[in-house]
Amino acid sequence: MLRIKTLLDILCFAAVILGLAPLFPWLDLPVKVIVVTAVGAGIVTEWRQRYWLKGWSATILTLIFFVLYLTQINLSNVVAPAVNLLALLLSIRLLTEKQGRHYLQIFVLALFCLAGSSLLSLGILYFPALILMVFVVTIGLVLLTFYHRDPGLRLKRSAAMTLLKTAAILPLGSLLLMLVLFFVLPRTQYPMWNFLNAQPSAVTGFSEQVRPGTFASNAATKDLAFRAECAQLPPKQLYWRGTVLNSINGASWSRTSPTHKAERVVGGTPVSCTITLPASNKRFLFTLDYPIDLEGIRTQQDGDLVFSARRPLRKGVSYTCRARPAGKLLAPSAAETQQYLKLPDQISPRVRQVAEQIRAQGKSAPERIQLLKEFFRAQQLTYANTDLPGPTAPMDEFLFDKKRGYCEFFASSFGVLLRLCEIPARLVGGYHGGDYNNFGDYYLITEDMAHVWVEALVDGRWERLDPSTLAQNAATGFLNRGDTLSLLRRTRDGLEFLWTQAIITYDLKKQLSVVRSGSKRASSLLSSASIPATSTLIYTAAIVAGLFLFGTAARWGIRQAHLTPQQRLLEKYHKALQRRYQLEQIPATTALLEHARELNDPNCIIFARRYSAILYGKKPLTKAEYAYLSALIQQIQKHTAA
Amino acid sequence: MLYIVITLLLGFGAVNTGNNLLYLMVSALLGFMAVSGLLGHSNLQKLRITLAPPEEIYAGVETLMGVQAYNGRRLMPACLLDFEFSTHTSHLSMLKSGLEHKVGVPVMFAERGIHTHLHLKVSSSFPVNFFVRHRILHLNHSIYVFPHPVPCHGDETRYPEHATGMTETHFRGTEGDISRIGNYHGSEPLKMIHWKLTARHDTIKIKELSALQQPPVEIDPLDLPGSNLEQQLGCAAYLINHLLRRGQPVGLKLTHATIPPDVGRGHKLLLLTELARYAQD
Numbered sequence: 001m002l003r004i005k006t007l008l009d010i011l012c013f014a015a016v017i018l019g020l021a022p023l024f025p026w027l028d029l030p031v032k033v034i035v036v037t038a039v040g041a042g043i044v045t046e047w048r049q050r051y052w053l054k055g056w057s058a059t060i061l062t063l064i065f066f067v068l069y070l071t072q073i074n075l076s077n078v079v080a081p082a083v084n085l086l087a088l089l090l091s092i093r094l095l096t097e098k099q100g101r102h103y104l105q106i107f108v109l110a111l112f113c114l115a116g117s118s119l120l121s122l123g124i125l126y127f128p129a130l131i132l133m134v135f136v137v138t139i140g141l142v143l144l145t146f147y148h149r150d151p152g153l154r155l156k157r158s159a160a161m162t163l164l165k166t167a168a169i170l171p172l173g174s175l176l177l178m179l180v181l182f183f184v185l186p187r188t189q190y191p192m193w194n195f196l197n198a199q200p201s202a203v204t205g206f207s208e209q210v211r212p213g214t215f216a217s218n219a220a221t222k223d224l225a226f227r228a229e230c231a232q233l234p235p236k237q238l239y240w241r242g243t244v245l246n247s248i249n250g251a252s253w254s255r256t257s258p259t260h261k262a263e264r265v266v267g268g269t270p271v272s273c274t275i276t277l278p279a280s281n282k283r284f285l286f287t288l289d290y291p292i293d294l295e296g297i298r299t300q301q302d303g304d305l306v307f308s309a310r311r312p313l314r315k316g317v318s319y320t321c322r323a324r325p326a327g328k329l330l331a332p333s334a335a336e337t338q339q340y341l342k343l344p345d346q347i348s349p350r351v352r353q354v355a356e357q358i359r360a361q362g363k364s365a366p367e368r369i370q371l372l373k374e375f376f377r378a379q380q381l382t383y384a385n386t387d388l389p390g391p392t393a394p395m396d397e398f399l400f401d402k403k404r405g406y407c408e409f410f411a412s413s414f415g416v417l418l419r420l421c422e423i424p425a426r427l428v429g430g431y432h433g434g435d436y437n438n439f440g441d442y443y444l445i446t447e448d449m450a451h452v453w454v455e456a457l458v459d460g461r462w463e464r465l466d467p468s469t470l471a472q473n474a475a476t477g478f479l480n481r482g483d484t485l486s487l488l489r490r491t492r493d494g495l496e497f498l499w500t501q502a503i504i505t506y507d508l509k510k511q512l513s514v515v516r517s518g519s520k521r522a523s524s525l526l527s528s529a530s531i532p533a534t535s536t537l538i539y540t541a542a543i544v545a546g547l548f549l550f551g552t553a554a555r556w557g558i559r560q561a562h563l564t565p566q567q568r569l570l571e572k573y574h575k576a577l578q579r580r581y582q583l584e585q586i587p588a589t590t591a592l593l594e595h596a597r598e599l600n601d602p603n604c605i606i607f608a609r610r611y612s613a614i615l616y617g618k619k620p621l622t623k624a625e626y627a628y629l630s631a632l633i634q635q636i637q638k639h640t641a642a
Numbered sequence: 643m644l645y646i647v648i649t650l651l652l653g654f655g656a657v658n659t660g661n662n663l664l665y666l667m668v669s670a671l672l673g674f675m676a677v678s679g680l681l682g683h684s685n686l687q688k689l690r691i692t693l694a695p696p697e698e699i700y701a702g703v704e705t706l707m708g709v710q711a712y713n714g715r716r717l718m719p720a721c722l723l724d725f726e727f728s729t730h731t732s733h734l735s736m737l738k739s740g741l742e743h744k745v746g747v748p749v750m751f752a753e754r755g756i757h758t759h760l761h762l763k764v765s766s767s768f769p770v771n772f773f774v775r776h777r778i779l780h781l782n783h784s785i786y787v788f789p790h791p792v793p794c795h796g797d798e799t800r801y802p803e804h805a806t807g808m809t810e811t812h813f814r815g816t817e818g819d820i821s822r823i824g825n826y827h828g829s830e831p832l833k834m835i836h837w838k839l840t841a842r843h844d845t846i847k848i849k850e851l852s853a854l855q856q857p858p859v860e861i862d863p864l865d866l867p868g869s870n871l872e873q874q875l876g877c878a879a880y881l882i883n884h885l886l887r888r889g890q891p892v893g894l895k896l897t898h899a900t901i902p903p904d905v906g907r908g909h910k911l912l913l914l915t916e917l918a919r920y921a922q923d
Contacts, residue, residue, distance in 0.1 A: 108648060111667070115652055118663030126663050134670050138678075138770075145771040146735070149722060159736055162719050170677050170769060177673030182666055188657060315660070503662050583761075583780050590782060591758070598759040 001154040004146050007164075009046055011140035012098070012106050013039070016090060018133045019110030022117035022126060023083055031084045034091050042094030052095040061092050083116040100148045107137045107144075122316075124499040134178075135171040142167040187508040210245055210253040210427055210452055212394045212408040222446045225431055226286055227497050229442040230273035235433065237325035239289035239453065239464065240445060242430035244304045248344050248419075251394050253412060253427050256339075258303045261332040263462065265290040265305070268327030276318045276500055283308040286430060286445075288323035289464070295320045296509075304426075305329070316505045329455070329462040337457060340424030344416065348396035351413075355420030365458045368421045369465065372414065376470040379403060381410070383471035407432075407468045411452040414467035424457035432466075439494030565621055566614060569629055573607060576636040607632045645772055649675070681769045685721060686777045688714040689737075691762060693783045694744060697911060700879070701754040702790040706746035709762065713737045726763040751787040754875070755922050758784045788914040791883060792876030794867060818852035856890030858903035863896070863917065875917050882917075886910050896920065 020035055027035065045051050053061070065088045072081040090109040093102060114133055118126055142163070146153055155163065228240070245253040273288045285299060285307040296319035299307045309317070354375060362368035384404040389397035395416060398409040411427050418425035432451035434443030453466040468474065522540050560568065574586045581599060592612060596604035607629060613619040649671040656664035694708030707727055713720045716739055723734040725747050732747040751757060760783055765776035823836060826846035839847040861878050868874035878894070885892045886905060893903035894913050901913060 104644070108644070111648070115655070115664060115667055118661055118667070119659070122663060127666075130663075130666055130670065134674070138674055141770040142768075145722060145767055145769065148771050149733070149767070150735070153735065155736070159738075162738060163721070163736065166681075166719055166721065167769065169681060170674060173677030173680070174670050174673035177676055178666060178669040181669035181672050182662075185653075185665055185669060186657065187665075188660065503666065506662055507660065582778055586780055590780075595759050 001156060002160045004143055004153045004155065005151065007160070008103060008140060008143045008147055009098075011136050011143065012103055013043060013046075013094075015107055015110040015133060015136045015140060016042075016094065018129050018136060019113035020087060020090065022121070022123075022129050023087060023113050026080065026083060026117070026120045027087055028084055031087050035087050038091030038094045045095065046098070051097045053092065055096070058092050058096045062089060065089070065092075079116065079119045083113065083120070086113050086116055100144060100151075103140070103144050103147070107140055111137060122504050124496050127499065127503075131175060134174055135168075138170040138174060139164065139167045142170065182503075183506070183511070183514065187511055189508050207429065207450070208243065208255065210408045210412055210429065212251060212389070212398065212405065212412045222448060224278060224493075224496075225445045225447050225449065226275055226277045227442050227444055227500075228273050228275045228286075228288065228434065229440070230271055230288070231441075232436050233271065233288075233325055237289075238432060238434050238443070239325075239428075239451075239466075240286045240431040240434075241289040241291060241305065241428060242284050242286050243428070244302075244306050244455070245427040245429060245452075246304070246339060248342065248416065250344055250346065251391070251412065253415070255306075258339075260303045260336055262301070262303045263305055263332065264330045265292055265324045265327045266330060268324035271323050271325055272320060273323060274318060274320045276497070276505065277313060277316060278500070279313055279315045281312050281314060283310075283312055285309055285319065287321040288325055289428075289430070290324055290327050290329050292322040292324060295322075303332070316500060318501065318505045329464075331457055331460055331462060333460075337424040340426055340457060341419050341422065343419055346393075347416065347420070348393050350396055350400055351417065352420065354399075355417055358417070358421050362421075365423050365456070368423060369418070369456060369458070369463075372417055372421065373465075373467075373470055375417075376410075376414070376467060377472075380472045381405070381470065382473055383407075383410075383468060407450075407452045410467035410471065411454050414465065415454050418454065418456050418465075426455050426462075428453050428455055428464075435490075437490050437494050437497070439490060440497045442497060444493055444497075565626060566611075569611065569626065569633070572630070572633050573611070573636075576633045577604070580636055601636070603632050603636050607636075645671075645675070645770075678769050678772070682766070682773065682775050684715075684718065685766050685768045686723075686764060686775055689720055689723075689764065689777075690714055691725075691764065691779050691781070693760065693762075693781055693785070695783075695785050697907075698788060698914065699749075699751060699785060700788045700790055701751050704748050704750040707749040708744050709747050710742060710744045711737055712742040713739050715739045720766075721768040722766045724763075724765045726765065727760075751785075754787045754789045754872070754918050756784050756919065757787055760785065786915050786918045788918045789872065789875035789879045791880035792868065792873055793880050794877040820849045821852040822850050823847050824850045856885070856888055858891040858893065859885055860893040860895050860900075860903055863894075863920070871921065875920060879914060879917055882910060882913050 016039060020039070024032065024035070041052060065085060069081040069085040069088075086109060090106065090113060093106050093109065096102065098106070111133065114126075114129060117129075146163070226240075243255055244258075245255050246258065247254050247256050270292065271288060275286060277286065285294065285297065287294065287305075287307055291305050291307065294301075294307050297317055298310045299319075300310060301307050307321075358368050358371045358375065362371045379399055380403060381399070382404040383406065385406050387402065388405055389402045389409065394405075394409065395413045398405045399413055415425045415427050429450075429452050431445045431449045432453070433449045434445050436443055451468070453464060453468070455462040456465055457463075563571065577583055577586060577599070586595075592608035593605070596608040610619070610625070610629060614621045614625065619625070649668060652664060652671065653668045655661070656668050690712040692710045692712075694710045696705055696708070699705050699707075709725045709727070709732065711720070711723065711725070711734065719739055720737040721735070723737065725732045725734070725745060727747040727749050730748040730750075732745045734743060734745050737743050760781040762779045762781055763776055764779060765774050767774045823839060824847070826835060826848050830848050834848045834851070836847045836849050859881075861881055863871075863874045863878040866874045866877040866881075868877055882892050882894075886909075889905060891903035891905050892909075892913060894901040894916055896916060899916075901916065
């Protein structure tokens, strides 16, 4: 025999753990200690039936915690005190004796804790926690209903299993409906309480400026930068354009918005690529180099093919970019080249000397570029992230002394030397490479793939030059940066991608797009059936409704055709009685008069008498009599309406 | 109510924060609301309820009405069923699919007679205790409610037959005279062994005694004490029970028929049924 209370206790603690676990990393340290103690002590006290807190002490503690945390709440700090308070209230409830309503309180608080965690993190772990929570709470509520009925109830093992199986219908059905309702529930374009949501972290390998020599080392992280859903491309084409740095000041490259006309991309095969960016609080929109256009987001486009969002990205976005990775980037016919030839104030004599030599040896831009590449190779530079040149003369130190650095050193030095060689040049910031995930057919771009390369204006077109490939260890140090993701990591990332695509970035725009695509599909279906598709949704609804009505009417007609007038009257009479007296199906064999007397309804008694007279042949069923009896039935029904 | 408030609160939060994780939770809660409604509705469907009334029901006397419930569903059990008959309720925690179970509901009928068109309210708070659903079942069953027994004192003196004492019957008994000698079969009381005869025979012989019986009584309800007919019928019901319990044959003299005196349970029910129907047609 199994006690209902035992099962209920197990589910109760399961709900508590599921509610608190996702929230735990964000709780204050003292609260963490209290929560862990309360869960452990709660299990022991429940087992021993000796409780740590009595009613009054629990109330006093609750009040103290309320005061403590409610005073911390302000507009910029709402969620953290609220979730701490929720965790504490739950802890208090675990240490007191539990009756029916207390179990309900625990389930509610656990549910709120899980909801609170969604305001702090958008991680995929929320989903399994929610699924388990739905199972635990719904089955718990069913058991609570039994407990409420009889707190000492014990069920045989087989009966308990039957009950649990039946109760399992609830979470299964709820979760199925959840999937449908999630996509149809109304959404607003601009949520008013966005400040309550998880704030995006600002850790990124991509930077708006290039300042070689600022850091002695560069730590690469495997944090997600973005995901790009497209067909697999040759590795050499995997350049993700973020920004163009066209101005140099000292050793620092930055961006000034270009005023010239938009550059054009020609040649190569167009590739469509859907990019999903996590929230970053910045406006950069990354594209596959060279981009043609962007869809699915309101953007601002500069002449040098840099796209940016109109507002900082406070939440994840998804957009589609068309690009020609093997194309050519043509500068406008009357391109202003002066800004791409500006030089920093301080350039070391050794660097100037190299440039002078190249200028003297190479007459044309391609020749000079070739000479410059040979110089880089001759220097035997190493791609490295540690033991980097210092901030005083980073370029000089990089090229001639330490001879080691990461992409910023390579690109910055190459760019300056190009300008010294009178070749217009600029730096492009973005990412290079990508880990292709066959699970979701997308590239995973992580922060350690942040990269800077150079574009040089040669014969009216911007040519991409990546000086990092000139490092003597380019094959191992740069082109194979980082470890390849393990199968487990790929699978996990694939799931996270699916989670982000399907859940996190689902908004009003996507909702409308789903409706539109559904409408288009219905339209194509209707047009293939040669029905005019002016308003496909209405047509579909009308056809379904028409079929339903036709079916119902046909069924009703067939049934009525088989009934005699007496049977029809009796059926109507029974239906009227059912409505008025909320009766179940009345058997046809029921004695009418006795039943009418039992109900004590004069109209029913009259009907029963007259109908019995007709039924037993004492009186014929004339049209007038039929009408009279129908009127009586209507009177019975009117009474119901009143 | 609490559940609806929570769902609304989280729904309000989801819409205003645009947080899809909250939307997921609200969707699950709404889904749960719908599924629990369906489950609650189906819990009361396909239940075949029949009455199994006790043989004797007296007006104004509480008795247990048997309610036979059959779960006609193929898979799902019926849970937390409450059967309400007039004002009394009885509970059944679980009825597995395809099984039948009988519960007793305390009932009390105020008046004697034939009670038809009985209604039974079946309710359940399953699956969750937020709403209680109910069905009112129309039971196609007739119940005879016998008159409320009213003790009548001095009945032995009122009927001359009582004064004459007991008479012997041809049935076997333990109280009358020796009617014949028989063989011992192993089940008879030892006091009935006829030791003298046993000594003369190879087998054990016993004395077979005749049973004693009260003289038959014929009751005319209208001759019984009572300020009105119901009291007289109540007195008659009491006497029928009392006399038949003593083994005295009882008959009934009614205005339209006479039932000769007899004993036995079937006869008792016949007499009481006649009393229940008396002056009701």
